[in-house]
Amino acid sequence: MYPKNRLDALTDGIFAVGMTILVLDLRIPDEAAVGADEASLLQALLALGPKLLPYLLSFYVLGVSWLSLIKARSRGETVGEAYAKWSLFYLLFVTLVPFSTVLMGRFTSHATATVIYAANIGALALIGFLLMSLLPEPVRDAHWVERRVSLLVLLVSCLLTMALSFVVPGRALWAFALNLGGGLVVRLYRRLAPAG
Structure with missing residues (x-):
């Protein structure tokens, strides 16, 4: 047994x-500063556009994932070996998010970059779902249901992003917009799920 804290x-x-390392790729090249006027500064800022969406998306996914983790409550103070090992595997994919974000920001229209990025986020969703199943003595409250449903929606949006990357690679990331409807899916699930 391992202490959960x-x-x-x-x-x-x-x-x-x-989450801090994510921002390191949002920088204006030093060459752009030499003899820069307002117009060239504005142009350099606009050139960051393709990197901005992956950055914002990654920060959001990591932020929401962290908030969900701290809200998932357990009645126990220790976790088993399986939970501890899967947690480390989960954290491995968290550490890979800055890399996949940089890759996505620099190669926005490449299917390979999009697939790697979506696979990274999808692995977080899948392992996060597994961790919830391995959490000892979980408190199965409304947050529990919301978290599990939102992880499934995130996983579906990752799979859709990967599929779309081969059709419209420059626009495939917009499949992540499905996550904005996650609350609607949770409300629908609650309405259709049997009480108990």
């Missing part, structure tokens, strides 16, 4: 570093 502390640190 120690695993939570490691998770907090990795999420903090991962």
Whole structure:
């Protein structure tokens, strides 16, 4: 058995570093500053556009994932070996988000970059869903249902993004907009699910 609070502390640190590193690729090249006027500065800022959507999306996914993790409550103070090992695997994919974000930002119209990015986010969703199943003595409240449904919606949007990357690679990321309707899916699920 492993103390859950120690695993939570490691998770907090990795999420903090991962979310901070994301911004490092949003920079204006030093060459653009030499003899720069207002117009060239504006042009350099506009050139960051393709990197901005993956950055915002990654920050959002990591932020929401972290918030969901801290809201998933357990009645126990320890976790088993399977939960601890899958947590480390989950954190591996958290540390890969900055890399896949940079790749996506630099190669926006390439299917390979889009697939790697969506696969990275999809792995987070899939392992996050598994971790919820392995959490000892979970509190199965409204958040529990919302988290599981939102992870499934995220996974579906990742699969759709990967499929679309071979058809419209420059626009495939917009499949992640499905996650904006996650609350609607949760309300529909609650309405259709049997009480209990």
